[in-house]
Amino acid sequence: MQNLRESKSLIGWLMVSPLALVLGVFLVLPIIMITIVSFWQATEFSIIPAFEFDNYEFLFGSPVTYTVFLNTFKYAIITWVFTFLIGFTVAYYLAFHIHSLTWQVALFLLCTIPFWTSNIIRMISWIPFLGRNGIANTTLISWGVIDEPLEWLLFSDFSVVLAFVHLYTLFMVVPIFNTMMRIDKSLIEAARDGGANGAQILWNVILPLTKPGIMIGTIFVVTLVMGDFFTVRIMSGSQSANVGRLISNDIALLQYPSASATAIVLLLTVLIVIGILLRFVDIRKEL
Amino acid sequence: MTRYTKRNGLSRRTLLKTGVAAAAGTVAAPMVWAQSNIVLRQAGTGVSAFNEIADKALEDLGITLEMTALDSDSVTQRVATQPDSFDIADIEYWICKKVWPTGNLQAMDTSRIANYDKIAGTFRTGKLTPTSEIAQGTAPHTVGFVDGPDGTSFVDNESGWMTLIPTIYNADTLGIRPDLIGRPISNWSELLNTEFKGKASILDISSIGIMDMAMVCESMGEITYADKGNMTREEIDKTLAIFTEAKQNGQFRAFWKSFDESVNLMASGEVVIQSMWSPAITAVRAQGVPCVYQPLEEGYRSWGGGMGLAASLEGAKLDAAYEYINWYLSGWAGGFLMRQGYYSAVPETSKLFMSDDEWGFWYEGKESQSDIVSPQGVVLEGPGAVRDGGSFLDRMGAVACWNSVMDENQYMVRKWNEFIAA
Numbered sequence: 001m002q003n004l005r006e007s008k009s010l011i012g013w014l015m016v017s018p019l020a021l022v023l024g025v026f027l028v029l030p031i032i033m034i035t036i037v038s039f040w041q042a043t044e045f046s047i048i049p050a051f052e053f054d055n056y057e058f059l060f061g062s063p064v065t066y067t068v069f070l071n072t073f074k075y076a077i078i079t080w081v082f083t084f085l086i087g088f089t090v091a092y093y094l095a096f097h098i099h100s101l102t103w104q105v106a107l108f109l110l111c112t113i114p115f116w117t118s119n120i121i122r123m124i125s126w127i128p129f130l131g132r133n134g135i136a137n138t139t140l141i142s143w144g145v146i147d148e149p150l151e152w153l154l155f156s157d158f159s160v161v162l163a164f165v166h167l168y169t170l171f172m173v174v175p176i177f178n179t180m181m182r183i184d185k186s187l188i189e190a191a192r193d194g195g196a197n198g199a200q201i202l203w204n205v206i207l208p209l210t211k212p213g214i215m216i217g218t219i220f221v222v223t224l225v226m227g228d229f230f231t232v233r234i235m236s237g238s239q240s241a242n243v244g245r246l247i248s249n250d251i252a253l254l255q256y257p258s259a260s261a262t263a264i265v266l267l268l269t270v271l272i273v274i275g276i277l278l279r280f281v282d283i284r285k286e287l
Numbered sequence: 288m289t290r291y292t293k294r295n296g297l298s299r300r301t302l303l304k305t306g307v308a309a310a311a312g313t314v315a316a317p318m319v320w321a322q323s324n325i326v327l328r329q330a331g332t333g334v335s336a337f338n339e340i341a342d343k344a345l346e347d348l349g350i351t352l353e354m355t356a357l358d359s360d361s362v363t364q365r366v367a368t369q370p371d372s373f374d375i376a377d378i379e380y381w382i383c384k385k386v387w388p389t390g391n392l393q394a395m396d397t398s399r400i401a402n403y404d405k406i407a408g409t410f411r412t413g414k415l416t417p418t419s420e421i422a423q424g425t426a427p428h429t430v431g432f433v434d435g436p437d438g439t440s441f442v443d444n445e446s447g448w449m450t451l452i453p454t455i456y457n458a459d460t461l462g463i464r465p466d467l468i469g470r471p472i473s474n475w476s477e478l479l480n481t482e483f484k485g486k487a488s489i490l491d492i493s494s495i496g497i498m499d500m501a502m503v504c505e506s507m508g509e510i511t512y513a514d515k516g517n518m519t520r521e522e523i524d525k526t527l528a529i530f531t532e533a534k535q536n537g538q539f540r541a542f543w544k545s546f547d548e549s550v551n552l553m554a555s556g557e558v559v560i561q562s563m564w565s566p567a568i569t570a571v572r573a574q575g576v577p578c579v580y581q582p583l584e585e586g587y588r589s590w591g592g593g594m595g596l597a598a599s600l601e602g603a604k605l606d607a608a609y610e611y612i613n614w615y616l617s618g619w620a621g622g623f624l625m626r627q628g629y630y631s632a633v634p635e636t637s638k639l640f641m642s643d644d645e646w647g648f649w650y651e652g653k654e655s656q657s658d659i660v661s662p663q664g665v666v667l668e669g670p671g672a673v674r675d676g677g678s679f680l681d682r683m684g685a686v687a688c689w690n691s692v693m694d695e696n697q698y699m700v701r702k703w704n705e706f707i708a709a
Contacts, residue, residue: 064705071708133556151485154557155541237541238491239534241708249707253493253700254364 031267038260047256055261065246065262069269072242075157075232076225079164083221084214086165087172091213092206094173095180096188111173114166123163123231130154130162155237163235168224172217179213180206215281219274226270325607330355330365331377334629335455335592339662340620348614350607366391366595375608376595381425381494381692383451383595387439392595394433394448399609402616403449405633407683410453410591411445415684424498424516425691427453427591451593452612453632455624458587458682462553462563466577475499475506475585478560479533488552488561489530491542493703494696498588498688499562500526506585516691520698527702531709542707546570553578565628568675569667580675586687587676593632625649626662630679652678 038055041048059065090111098104114122129135130153137149152158183206191201229244243266250259329336329352336356344352355373357365363385366376370391378386386392397403408414413421413428421428432446433439441450463472468483478487478499490496501515504526512522533539540558543549550570552558563580571578594615596608614620621631622640626649631637638646647653652674659668676682693699 058701062701062705064701064708068708127551128555131555131557233544237488237539238544238707239539239542241704245707246704249700249704252358252360254360 034260034263037257038264040257040260042255042257047254055258056265058258059261059265064241068241068243068246071240072226072244075160075164075242076222078161079168079225080218080221082161082165083169083172084218086169087176087217088210088214090169090173091177091180091210092202094177095183096206108177111170115170119167120230123167123234126159126163126166126235127154130159155235155239157236157240160232160235160240163231164225164228167231168221171220171224172214175213175216175220176210177213179210183209211281212283215277215283218277222273222277223270226266226273324351325349325604326351326353327374327604327608327611328353328355328372329375329377329594330357330362330373331375331594332357332359332362332379332592335377335624337623339623340615343619343623344611344614347619348607348610350611352611370597371599374597374600374604375611376597377454377592378451378595379590379592379690380427380430380451381690383593384425384430384441385692387430387433387441387450390439391598392450393598393600394436394438394450395452395596395609395612396436397445397447397449399613400449400452400616401613402633402636405635406453406616407630407632407634409456409683409686410593410632416680419684422586422589422686422688423512423514424689426689427451427456427593451595452616453591453593454615454620455629455631456589456591456683457565457629458589458676458686459562459564460583460587460676461560461581462549462568462571463579463581464553464556464559464577465579467556467559472560472581473584475502475583476508478503478562479507479529479538481536481538483538483560485537485540486557486559487539488541488543488549488558489539490549490562491544491707493700494692495588495590495690496542496562497523497526497693497699497703498690500530502583502585502588502687504529506583515688517693518695518699520695523695523699523702527706531706534706534709569628569661573665573667582676582682582685586685587682588688588690589683589686590690623662626660628667628674630683634679648672648674650679652676652681 037047039051039053041050041052041054094104094107098107127134131137132149132151132154134154136153137146140146141149187205187209188201191205196204226242227244229242229248232240232242233245233248243262247259247262247266250256250262327350331354336354338354341352341354344350359379359382362376362378363382365372366378366382366386367389370389376386376392383392400406408416408419410427410431413419413426429443430441431450432442432444433448433450434442434446435448438446438448461472461475461478467486477483478489489499497518498515501510501512501518501522504510505512505515507529509529510522510525512518518526541548541552543552543561546564546567549561549563549567552561553563553567553571554574554576565580568578568580594612596605600608616631616633616636618633618636618639621633621637624631625634625637626641626645628649634650638650641649644656645659648655648659648668655668655670655672657670658666659672661667
């Protein structure tokens with residue numbers, strides 16, 4: 001009996017070890033390395049092992065850091081609002097208005113078609129579309145809606161958020177659709193029998209039950225937007241900065257320790273955000 | 288060694304086979320490279336890493352060149368930290384200033400460089416012509432010589448020990464869309480002219496961008512710099528303050544970081560005036576869009592690259608490296624580079640590998656007689672075209688400052704980040 005119990009726990013350990021190993025080598029170890037390097041010092045073309053708080057001191061002492069973190073949050077929040085509204089609507093339509101499973105699958109696949117191309121291409125193709133002499137402006141002018149091309153369409157916060165929403169809405173659609181499909185249809189019928197109208201059902205039944213999906217989608221979108229640097233650089237014409245760009249600028253100048261310090265602060269910020277989000281919904285319980 | 292410079296239609300390899308033995312007096316250990324499988328690893332910036340040059344060197348010399356193209360920051364790091372990873376470093380002069388103190392490069396004996404006397408004066412005395420003024424910034428001659436074979440400090444005379452052999456250089460200025468501007472542009476200050484509000488751009492590479500900014504601020508009469516290539520903190524602050532204000536007033540449409548971005552901004556008409564590089568102008572014109580590399584009264588911001596030898600090179604490999612450098616200066620490579628709009632260190636040998644029309648267009652600033660075709664076979668200009676800025680002497684004689692690295696580089700970079708985030 002004793003032996004059996006021991007071997008059972010051994011098997012348990014063996015079963016988790018591959019995943020633990022992979023996560024350890026490819027996730028935990030690099031993060032430890034980045035943390036260590038963030039205390040090092042750098043000259044223009046060499047990095048020196050040390051244990052200094054210079055990088056953090058400079059980071060927290062510079063007004064740029066706060067502006068840039070604020071900007072990063074701004075992009076994350078605005079993008080979240082739009083991806084949530086669009087993602088929820090699309091998922092709701094697919095889950096409750098399409099009754100044949102075949103059509104649900106077909107339309108769902110249709111949503112993923114843009115993902116067959118690289119997201120860099122999807123992003124960059126906005127540039128000729130939104131440009132001063134782009135399709136959007138020429139069309140609006142030919143319709144007589146505007147006389148002068150709209151300058152704010154491209155290389156602005158508008159174009160950055162537009163690209164984010166375009167790139168990441170599917171990350172909202174998928175988990176929300178998934179949880180909606182698990183909602184027991186009899187609950188909705190019961191609500192209707194009880195006299196609830198459509199809006200009440202949506203607000204009191206569907207929304208609470210899709211919270212885990214919304215939360216998963218939110219985590220996807222928020223982490224993707226906060227970690228991005230390329231979309232912001234391209235769509236703002238290099239004129240806006242987020243934390244990712246600070247890091248990439250540092251790397252380009254071989255300032256690895258300073259880049260690591262910024263990366264650690266960003267990582268902690270994102271973890272705190274996710275921690276707060278998880279206070280609202282216990283994903284594990286509800287999955 | 289003078290035999291090497293004479294090109295008479297013989298294939299270079301046959302010339303070598305017969306010539307190397309005769310030249311044994313100057314080259315310590317002559318070899319016929321074709322049979323020795325000598326490989327030289329050349330690490331450098333992308334601008335001059337052409338496969339055509341490697342192919343031709345293999346054909347002419349029997350030396351195999353393994354070219355690695357990196358961006359300038361990576362190449363700096365490699366030369367500074369991985370001295371055994373390359374044999375020839377193809378770097379810019381300002382990088383040389385940074386990495387020479389590491390001792391990973393060795394000085395070249397100019398007596399072994401056959402065409403040394405014909406190298407453009409810019410790289411030897413700093414003066415292109417006896418009357419030229421020496422430009423600000425890291426002028427190549429200031430980091431071009433050291434005091435001996437193992438010298439670590441730069442000297443201000445032709446000491447006979449050269450750090451880099453110049454390969455490729457050019458003079459940069461603003462690019463404009465003459466069709467959308469419709470009036471002459473003759474000063475750097477026009478970049479911040481409110482007439483071009485929302486239609487200007489500058490490059491987002493701090494070390495070069497700050498110099499373009501300095502040209503603008505000086506032209507506006509706002510700041511007079513002691514040395515634009517080595518600003519004080521106060522000068523950096525003032526310069527970026529002027530540009531931050533312009534940015535917040537919406538002067539700039541975008542900033543660009545890569546070559547293709549600058550081409551697209553210009554070709555699409557998003558931007559009508561911006562800092563630009565010469566091949567980008569060619570690329571815009573190739574789309575049928577008028578674009579001028581506008582010569583300006585205050586002069587050009589110039590850059591130059593050169594090849595340096597790794598400190599570890601010795602024996603046959605070192606001889607092969609000298610052989611390669613002598614070949615590089617002997618004309619074919621120069622002609623190849625000049626037909627793309629760059630300049631070669633020894634222009635006169637390049638002439639032998641260019642048609643009279645090409646030489647007239649690219650070097651002398653004369654009107655082209657027939658199509659000007661790039662080495663890759665692309666038609667760059669039709670008959671009747673004149674190079675923007677004119678002749679070699681007009682362009683390289685009007686250099687106001689050279690790309691450089693400042694003592695306050697880290698401070699400048701931090702300020703630059705603030706400018707981008709502003």
